[in-house]
Each structure stands twice: as structure tokens, then as C-alpha cells.
Amino acid sequence: MNDMRMPQAQTGATLSKITARSVQVHYGDTHAIRDVSVDIPDRTVTAFIGPSGCGKSTFLRCLNRMNDTIATCRVAGEIRLDGEDIHDPRVDPVQLRARVGMVFQKPNPFPKSIRDNVAYGPKLHGLAASRAELDEIVEKSLRRAALWTEIKDRLHAPGTGLSGGQQQRLCIARAIATAPEVLLMDEPCSALDPIATAQIEELIDELREHFSVVIVTHSMQQAARVSQRTAFFHLGELVEYGETDAIFTNPVDPRTENYITGRIG
Amino acid sequence: MNDMRMPQAQTGATLSKITARSVQVHYGDTHAIRDVSVDIPDRTVTAFIGPSGCGKSTFLRCLNRMNDTIATCRVAGEIRLDGEDIHDPRVDPVQLRARVGMVFQKPNPFPKSIRDNVAYGPKLHGLAASRAELDEIVEKSLRRAALWTEIKDRLHAPGTGLSGGQQQRLCIARAIATAPEVLLMDEPCSALDPIATAQIEELIDELREHFSVVIVTHSMQQAARVSQRTAFFHLGELVEYGETDAIFTNPVDPRTENYITGRIG
């Protein structure tokens, strides 16, 4: 029931970038994700929706193995990136995370300057040959995250001294600066005003040309605007997954319908 | 221009709960709030809107002197609660904060159990005469914050192990448990799904019967739904302040109009 595999044909031209099979996640005794199988296509924006606490963040964190860092968290099941099992012992989570970037639900800038926050990833992966190139990457990332104009005079001010929404955009800039193939974004616009939200949505759309984006959002409108595919989670289960239009106009599962129409939460 | 005082008559039956006069806030060299004067009526929901980084949180934190804790932050101007200057040396900020509660933009639960998080305030202020009474307050607060059903079996689990939205609601529960006269809420629904948001909005409406609520929000719809008065901030200035209906249907300042219609951010 939680199985939402896609026959290759169904996804059209795009291939599955990530395939998850019977993923189970436990936090100690809490069963947070129950047997979720899902295929996330390449060059597509996939939205995860569902009531608060249903396991969206947890599942998202499975995709780049960020749950490894939580001691009580146990993940079972199979997740493949480009067909390769990410839990294979040969896989280096570092390499995986370089390819699958992430923006966290709570903005977590480093206690460094704004510039250093953004430059950190590119430096790590040797993406800039020179200082000038690095500066360019920093500027470009900040521009794309719609933060540049606000902070271009304070590049050396600490990133922790920004407003909530600014921190959120800083974290987006930091994530895209490393040019990941898949970008996982956990409510990236929750602290943003409509204009900034629109700019980030534009960015997401732009990213889709080359990359996959998975976005968790509570805004049905946002999901409808930016995503091609939508997954609806409820109480740790993946209830429905399909083309965004279909989900919003013609949900199969009554729970999906109830959620979309605002009847369950 | 930033002066948005209300002649008493204009507010109808309600009195000004909080009056701010020429408030200026600096963070080091950054001038974050420029000469803001505003009257916040009693038993009303006031919404602060404005683009990210415009100073909403900063101004909100002025109202219960939370900015005292930031070393670089300097606040000038006069703020009165029930006509009493909150910066008067005779004023105990502790008492002030007991009367003016706050929900922060970033959820910050204590690293304690969920129950202890909510029970902390009531214990502090001696609101419960017995353990049973305390348990009652905890349950009631969690119910009102729409969290009870989800976590009633995990009351002794750590509050930091909750999902983003759950943490946010926990912080709301914690704040209302002390029954403050004024409740400052900094984007309290940013991580919540529509249902949970509706429940919190209901709560806010309920609170309005006895208390004042000031809410920062990025959602124009939310502002329109829950608030009676709306203030629009831009680049540290208070651009426009008035009845919510008026602001949304008939803004005076072109910047307000541009923001509401999605043209500036």
C-alpha cells in the first residue's frame, strides 16, 4: 500500500534518480516511517506534503543518510541513487552528501561570516580554482538565493546575526553553492515573505533543468506551483504519490483528499 | 511618517495596551528599527507584516525587552505597557515578560521533557497549587496548541526530539501556559500544516477575548484572517498601520500596496 514505484514508462523521459524500497525508520521505540517505497525522478521537483509530524523530514534525511548522525535513529530498507544502494558499505556518505545537498528545516548558519558560510562547501570540494572564482561562486549563490542585495555590504558580518528569513536564504545559498545533483529542501520558504518565496521558487524551477529537487512544504499552493510530482505522507506512511496535478485535482486516497481540502491535519 | 499613534476614539472601545514612541534599534552599526511609534490596542490581534529582514522580529523583541539579552543591541525610545514605561528602572523585566509572553521565530524547546517544557512557566509563577493542577495546565495548554493528541503518550520524551512543527507548537503551548496578558508570536505557524495552522489561528482568536496578541506573519492571508489591525514594516520603518481590512483593501502607502500585491520583497 505504501508502495509507490513507478514503471519506467510512466515517468516519461525522466529516469528515476532515487528509488526507495520499503524504508522503515525508528527513533528508539517510535516508528516514524512505515514501509515507504518511492521513486524520485531525475530533473523534477518532487514535493512532500503531509501534516506536521508525519515523517517528511525524517524521510528526507534518509535520502542523504543524515539520519546516521542521530544515535537513536535506525533506518531499514533500500535506497538507491542512480541505481546504487546508498547503504552499501562501499559508499562514502561524504561523497553521497556532496551529490545530495540539503537545506534544513531550522536554519543553521555556521558561526562564521556570511561569506565563509557560503564558501565553505565549494572550498571543501575544490570547486574554485582561485579566490576570485570562489568570490564569484559566493556572489552567484547569494544572488540566486535572493539574499545578495540585502547583505552585499555585510559579507564579513557573522551569519548568525541575520534575521530568521535571511538565515534561511543563507542556508539555501550555502547548499546550492556546491552544485549538488539532488537538493533536499525542508520547508525552505517557511520564514520568507511572498516575494522572497517567489524568488526561491524561481530558483527551484531553474535548478530543475539539471538537477532533482525534493521539497517539503506545508503550503499546498507552493507544492502545486513548483512541483511536478507530489507525495503525501500521513502518520509515517506514504499515502499517495503521483503527478502533482493529479494529486491535487483527483486524489485517489480519501485521506489525501481530506488533507488537501483541509479536513485532516 | 513612522508615527502611527491612534487617537483613543479611533480604536473604539479598546484601550491601548502597548504604546511605542520613536523606537530606534541599532545592532552595532546596523540601524534595524527607525523611529517607530505604534499603539497596540487591548484584546485585539495585531499582525506585523513586511519583507524578510525588515525588523519585525526586532521590534517584537523590544516589546518584552528581550533585546536586553543581545549585547550589541541598543534600544531607544519609549514603550509603555498599560501606560507604564517598560524601560523605567523600577520595572522588573521579569515581571514584564511574565505579562508579555513570547513565541520565538526559531522553536527553542528546553532540553527537557515535553511536560517539563510546558510546566516550567506555571511552576515559575506559582500558577498551580498542586501537581494535579499543574498536569491540568499542561494538558490544557498542549490541547490548545493542537499538540496533545500527537504527544500525549510521550509526555516524558525530550522536547528536542520532536519534529519542527511539533516543536513550534510546543513553544506555543509553553507560552500560553503562563497566561500572559500580551502574547508576542513570531511566525508561529511557519512550520505548520494548514490544519494545525487553522487550530492555532483559532487559539489566537480565542485568546483575543481576554488578551492582546501580536503576530508576525509572512502570510497575507493569515494576517487577513486572524488580525484586526495590521502594521507593515519596510527596511526598519513602520510604513503603514491600521485596520487590517483597510490595509489590505485600501492601502495608503504605495509601498504597502506593492508588497501586498507581490511587487516588492
Next chain:
Amino acid sequence: MTPHPSLFTRDPRTARRRAAEARFRGFGLAAVLIGVAALLMLLTSVLSSGLGAFRQTHVHIPVALEASVLDPAGTRDPEVMRKVTTLSYAKVIEAALKQAVADAGIAIDGLTDAEIAAMLSKEAPAQLRAKVLADPDLVGRTIDASLLANGRIDGYLKGRVTMDSAQLDRNVTPGQLLLADAMVAGGMMSKDFNFAFLTAGDASDLRPEAAGLGVAIIGSAYMMLIVLGLALPLGVATSIWLEEFAPKNRWTDLIEVNIANLAAVPSIVFGVLGLAIFINFAGLPQSAPIVGGLVLVLMTLPTVIIATRASLKAVPQGIRDAALGVGASRMQAVFHHVLPLAAPGILTGAIIGLAQALGETAPLLLIGMVAFVREFPAAPPEGFFDPASALPAQIYNWTQRSDPAFVERASGAIIVLLVFLLVMNAAAILLRRRFERRW
């Protein structure tokens, strides 16, 4: 778009970074191992040379307590019998030992009476005297006494003294060693657990076999009570004020630097200060645990303060904000939320500070606690003002003694000190583990 490299093959850069990671981790492990290896090495050397101190050679012989010698007045009144000195008891014991040796049919060529008598410790008469004075009715009877053997004989049984070294040694002869062998064979001499090492007072160079740590243990315990009771609260209070309440200005900077600098003041200077303030100015007595404790408090304060401040600094601001936001006062925010989170660091400061205080000798040198003390201090609080020694002072003292038997005892004392330290810190270590739980 270029096809993505497989996750299963490491790209060269990641491989390099992984190697760096492995190296770094290796360095970390190596560092831990270096520390642990050094500890094991030190512990082995201390244990191997010190465990012997916990066993002591005793001579078990029947002793006839001549009434005519021990209670010439015949009153059986301890007050009167006190007049009889250890010299008389020594004679009684000598006779008993000679008798016992003869009875056992042991005959060693060329062994003089004096040499036979010297098989026993000079403490033995005192032991017997104490026993008789405690129970005067023993006089006139023959009792089975267990008497301390001389330190060299004890050393022989422990392998420190050999026939060869006895040849050269002025204090023992090979004949005595042969007698010791015979007595061991005859069941008259054996090594037993050395309770006296933990309970007796110090002894002079003439009787190393009788030296014990009782007074030093009590002295150290008293001082640690004072240090724990004062340094921890004062240190934590100072840190809280500086970190949470004090305005951040020149003055507080000055105080901060000052405290850090106090840590660098050689410990003996605290002794100079203690002598000047506590003894000469305040008129407290010499050699007393109260003065030692207070000096150590001053010496430990900086350690506790530095550790506590560092930990308080590391508590995220959000916690304080959250508490203030529900109407807690700053004081309440600190005591309810910040302190518990900083507790591990505070406890580490306490552990290290106490370790330092427990092991420090130099300041005690100037306030009279590096001393020969045999009388036990009274129970607290009066006992805080009585002369006492301290474990590190005793160790320092014993390492300077000329009799080689003290080498073993000094190492034994170090073992006791370490056990003392572990017992004292156990609570802090356990508590720290609890607080270390990450939520």
C-alpha cells in the same frame, strides 16, 4: 551533462579527503593511546613498587608479661603503669623472643642476643605497652603476641634485602636473615595484611615498618572537605557572575585576565600568601588542615573558574532566551537551565581541581603541613584546627627518608592517594555522565 560517477568508486579528491580523515582519526586514537599508555606505565610502576606496603611481616610469639617488670607497684592502675617506659617492655619482648627461638630449637651460628632482639621492630615494645595499658589485667599472664618485625627482615621477606646486601648492610646481618628463614619455616613469622599502614601515624627513620598513613589520610580528608565545600561554590559563583551578570567592560576584562593569571602563580606562592593571611594575620594555627584547606581553595579556584566559564559560554543563547521568554528571571534562567547544561564542564573543573589540590605539596611546605605528625586530629570541626599531615606531604616526606624501606611505603601512599582521588571523584564522574546526556 556528464554521467555521474558511481557512488561505489571514490573520486580522487574524496579518496584524499578520506585518507586525511583516517589519518586524523588515527591521530586522535594515537593521542588517546599515548595518554592511556603513559597512565598504565605510571600506574604499573607505582603498583609494582607500592603494593608491598600493604603487607607487613609480623612475628608471632608467646610473651610472658612479667608483673614485676611491667607493674612494679602492683596497682594495675594504668595511670601508675604509664610510668613504665618502653625500655622495660623491650626487655620483656627480648626475653620472649629468645625463649621462643630456643624453644623452637633454632640455632644459628654466631648470632648475638642483640641481633636476635633486633629482629623485632622498635615499635614492638610500644605496641605491647599500648595493649597492656588498655587492658592492665593482662599483666602476669602469657599472651600470644603478634609483633612487628624489623624493616630489614620485612625487606628480606619481600625480596628487597638479600644475603649479599646484608653483607654490606650495617643494620642487618646474614645471620638474622637465616633466623628469619627458620622462623618463617617454624610458623613464627609471616606477612600479613598491613592495616596499620592505613591507620597508624608516621614513624621515624628508625622504624619504617611502623609508619602509617592514618594522620595523613585524615588530614587530606579534612582539607578536601574544605576545598569541596568552598572552592566549588565560590568558583561556580564567580563564573556565573562574570559570565552571566557582570557588565562586559574593562573591569571585568581585568578580573578575567586576573583569574587566568592566578592559575599560573606557582603553588608555593599560595603558601606564602596563606602564611601571611591565615596564620600571621588571622591567627590560625600552624600545621592545621583549616589553613591547608583554605590555601588549596585559593589555589584551586582558578581551575574551577576557568572550566566553569568555558562551559557556561558554550551554552546556546536560545536556551536563555526561551527561559526569559516565559518570564524567568536571569537568575532563574541560569540556575534552572544554563547550569545543568554546563554541569559536565563544571564537574570536570571540580575533578581536575580536586586532583590538583589533593596532590599538591609545595604550599603545604610553608604552612607547616609537611611535617612529622603522630597524633591524630580530633573530629571536625575542632579537628580542622589540630595539627595533621596530608597524603602528598607524607609521600614527599617519605621519599626523602634514608631508609630504603620508605621507598615502598611512599609508593604505597601514592596508591592510597590515587584510590582516595578516585573515590572522591567517583560521584563527580558519575554525575557528569548523567548530565552529559545529549537531548
Next chain:
Amino acid sequence: ARDQVQVAGSSTVLPYAAIVAEIFGENTDFPTPVIESGGSSAGLKKFCEGVGDNTIDIANASRRIKDSEVEACASAGVTDIIEVRFGYDGIVFASDINGEAFAFTPEDWYRALAAQVVVDGELVANPATTWDQVNPDLPAQPIMAFIPGTKHGTREVFDLNVIERGCKDSGAEEELAALVGDDTGKTCTALRTDGRAVEIDGDYTETLSRIASDKDGIGVFGLSFYENNASKLQVATMNGVSPSTETIASGEYPVSRPLFFYVKKAHIDAIPGLKDYAEFFVADDIAGPGGPLAEYGLVPDPELARAQAAVADEVTLD
């Protein structure tokens, strides 16, 4: 009021004082006195802190009290001081038991350790590296001397009775006088700093450990210390005399120092047992030949009777 005698001072005197205190405590109704070590100077300083319960009653010293110290005492109100000399401490030279035997003269030590020596009428840095270069009769063993550091009073005795004497005996003093003028004393006692004369700031046990880790070393010890460790050390003769309580008492063996204790007269009435302890200390049974102190290695004072009289009559320094 305090009911326990408190003593502080010389670490050389400490073992003797401890032996006395132990027997005193055992056989009298007084509590065992508390004996601090820490050095003669430190002890005298405490002694001169003043009169009263929280000051000490007796200072042990391995040297005579100096005039400046008497003055300091007086200015703090400590005026009546009873001086008691109860014996001597012999200073011996000893090396590893399994090494070569040595027969020294002060001259050998001077030639081996002087910083500068006169060679062909010129002052040059001491070139000697082995003992046989100093004196052909000595073994060809590298020079490595563990001498007391400048904190120890023993060093003063060593400087005066060995080095300066050697300087005189060898005739170097006159040669030096010709070269450097009046300042011969200082040039005589300046010791080499190239690592062959190792100063020991610790105590005799440290010297013993150093010899254990460097078998070529020759160390300076107190007689009692040597006697307790005779199975590890062999002692060298000085001027052909082997050190023993007898040869030192007779003055044949040249290197020794007197041992004193000083009693605060003002305390005698206030502190129970103070006078008894002092009398007990110098009693023939204790400090005389054959007594426990001599057994431990003290060289009994030939004029012990004078000490006994001084205590009995409470004779103070003038």
C-alpha cells in the same frame, strides 16, 4: 591554648628530631611534638615570626643562627632564644657499590670541579674530564659529581671545607691571587657549569637515584644516609680517613656540619612539654654515644654536657 610542641626547620635535623619525638611521645604523658621540615632558613624565619600560640616553639637548624636573623627575631618580639648544639652531621662522598673505589683529597675535588684552573700561569676553563687527569692515583672514570644545590646548607660546607680547602692546598690560591687579585675566594669556589658538576636541588634520595641511573656519578651524602644505604653505595676516604661517627667526632675526618635547635624561651611556660622535650632530646640516653640518634648516624656532640646545661638553665643568646 596549644598542648603540642611545634618544631620546624632543617631537613637534616628532621630525622633525629622525629626519632626523639617518637620516643618522647611514647614514654611521657605529653603528645608527640609536630616536626616540620622545610629547611633551616625557613624554620628560623617561622621561629622569628613572633611569640604566641600560632608560632612555633623550636627551630631546627643545620647551621648557627645568623646575626641578621637574631635581629629580625628581636624586632618581632622573639628575644630570649636558647641555642642548643646537639651533634654533627658528617658529609661523605660515595659512589656506586659496584664501581671503582676512591680515595680523595680536597685538592682532587677542587681540580675536578673548579670552573677555571691555572694552567701554565694562565686562567683557563677546567679541561679535566676524568678523575685520573686530576690525580693519577684515581681511577680513569669520567668526572660526574652530584653536589648539593645552592639551596642546601650542605653546599656551604662543601664549598668551604672541600673546594676552598682544595684551592688552598693545591697552591692554586696563590697563583690566582697573582692573576685576579683579591677576589680569590670567589674564583676558588666557582664551579664548572659544563654538566660535570650537577647541582641537586632535591635531597639525598635524588642523588642516590641519579647515581643509579648514571653509574659514573659520585655524590655528596650525609653520613646517616650513607649508612642506611651501605648496600648500594661505597664511601670514599678523604685525606685517607674513612668517615664514621668516631673519626668525625675526633675531627680526623674533615667535612661535617654542626646541628642545632633553638628554643623560644617565652614559650616554655605556655607550652606543656616544651622544656621536657628539649631536655629529653639532649639526654645522654638519647643524643649520647650509643643512643638511638647515634645509632641512626648522628655524630654526638663531644660537649653534650654544655647543651644539657643550656637547656636546664634556659641560657639564652646574648
Next chain:
Amino acid sequence: MSEFWLFAAGLALVACAYGLGRARALASAGGDIRALHSLPGHYGWAAVQATLGAALAVLLLARLAGWSGPAVAVAMGVAALAGLGWSLHRGTARFRARNAVERGVMGFLILASTIAIATTAGIVLSMLFETRNFFALYDWRDFFFSATWAPQFQGDSQLGILPLLWGTLYISLIALAFAVPVGLLAAIYLSEYAGRRMRAVVKPALEVLAGIPTIVYGLFALITVGPLLRDWFAQPLGLGTSASSVMTAGLVMGVMLIPFVSSLSDDIISQVPRALHDGASALGATRSETIRQVILPAALPGIVGAVLLAASRAIGETMIVVLGAGAAARLSLNPFEAMTTITVKIVSQLTGDSDFAAPETLVAFALGLTLFVITLALNVLALVIVRRYREQYE
């Protein structure tokens, strides 16, 4: 025994005060704690404070006036009761008990802080006076600029601080060069890599290193490390034949200092919020990169504190230096030569055999004061550097 009973009576009175203060407040509020300004416990503590405060004030007064004896105890008792009575009088529901208690606690915090200042003042004063005496007897230029340290009993000593200063810096530097990397790496390993169980065992174990008496380290240096370094390094390299050396003392001291760096740093590193970790790992940083580039900078002030503490111990240590590096004051670059430190000479001159008014003894105070000033300068420097760094990063 009477002292004991007095103490017990005091405790009982305090307990009473707490109970009465609390009860009085509750009674005035009709048993409803909501009607109170503060929590009932605050009223109790306020009463305790008033009681104790009155008694201690009397004690202080008596001390200053030089009175003693049972009269003082009685006066204290009376004052305590008066204090209690007054606090009960004012302790009604409207009384701001929490504020009063917090003022009291704050007073205690400030008082505690002044102890550190008073100690410093005491140390400086106790050394200043004797230092002045020293410089009256000995030329300060010779003290500060002479390269010879050679005290003599006959007087006429050369007391130049330079060789001692050099030895102090050299030995401390070697000790820190060993202890800081080892301690820091150990801290990182324990907090980031090691399992809970390993950490629970190893951390206290390493702390034992701080508790081993320094004489053990000294003997370890003298008997084991010294000859080892001489036979394996100094002699083959032609750097001398001395078993005591700066290197020996430095390394052994380094071992002792490991826990100072490791335990304190470990606590600070563990306190860095998890979110920072996650932020870096999500960018594809390895653990070591996260630690070096994000965690360590965030934990830096605490780590600097730990290192300063270790440095302080290194500077203040005697026994290891005496046994490991010897007592010879020498200016040399060769780490395999014997040298000594200021602290060692402070101890030896202070406990030595020269007359206590002689420059040879008084020099200890001048050495102490100089060392104090130098370490003060080092601490100021450290503070300035940390501030600069923090400005950049926060």
C-alpha cells in the same frame, strides 16, 4: 563540643526561618500560592537570608571590634532572631521575595568574585614588599639583564633571571607542544569518534594523570625517560650526555598536562550544538573537516582557556623540573641539556638554607613577581587574540 552544638542550633534556626517564612507568606495569601508575588520557597529563603545576614553582620562587627567569647554567640543569636522577626513582618503576599532572594544571591556571586581579586591583591602585596627589600640589596639591572644565576652562601651572588626565564619558556613550550596536540586530539577523538562506553572509561582514566603526584612524574623522568632520551637521542645525535634535560622534563610534564587540555576541551566540544554538525555534514564535509573547520572555531574560546590552564600548570610546576631537568640555570638552545625554571628557584630559594633577609632568599619574591607580570602579559595577549578571533567569527 559546644561549637558543634552552636552549629547545630544555627542550622536548626535556619531551617525554622525557612519554614516560618514560607508559612507566613502562604497564610497571608490565604493558602493560595497564586496570590503570592513570588513562589512560597522564595519567602522561605528570604527569611533565611535575613536571619543569617543579621547574625553574620554581628559576627563581622565583633571581629572588627576584636570581641570574642560567648557574648558574641548570644548577640548573634539575638540578631538572628531579630532578622527573622523583621523578615516575617515584611513577608506578606505583596513582598517581592524573589527579587529579595535574587539580590542576596547576586551579592553572594559578587562577593565570591571579589575573592579572586583579593587573592591577587594579596599575592601582589605579599611579594611586592619583599621584592622592594630585595632591590634595596641587589641592583635591578643585574637581576633583569644578567645571564648568570649563581647564588653563593658567602654573599656576592649573581642572581640574573635570564637563564631561569629561558628555562621556564623552553620547558613550558616543549610541554605544551606535546600536551596540546595530544590533549586536543584525544578530546576530539573522545567526543566525536569514540563510543559512549570508551569515553566513559577513558576520560576519567586520563584525568587520573592530573591526580598523580608530581613526584611520581619526577621519578619517572629521572629514572626512565631521562636515560632513555640520553641513550637514544642525545648521545647518538652528539647533543650531550646529560640524563636531565629540558626535553625530559618537558615531555613528562606534557603527559601530566594531557587531561587539562583533553577533558576541558572534550566538554566544550560536546556542547557545540548538533545543528552545526549537521550543517557541515550535509555539505559533504567529513567528520574531521567538520571538527576542524566548524566545531573547533566555535569551541575556540573554551579551548584557549584549557590551553592557558595547562600552560599555567607548566609554568608553576616544580618537582618534574627538579628531577627531570635538573637544577642548573643555563642559557642554551640544546634541548638535551639540563636547565631549570623560575618556579624551581622560587621554591629552592624560599626553602633554602640562606638567611631569610639575604638577597639569596629575597630573590624568590622578585622572581615570583616577575613571573606574575610575565604571565599576566601572556594572558592579556591570549585574551586579545581570542577577542579578535571571535569578532571575526561571531
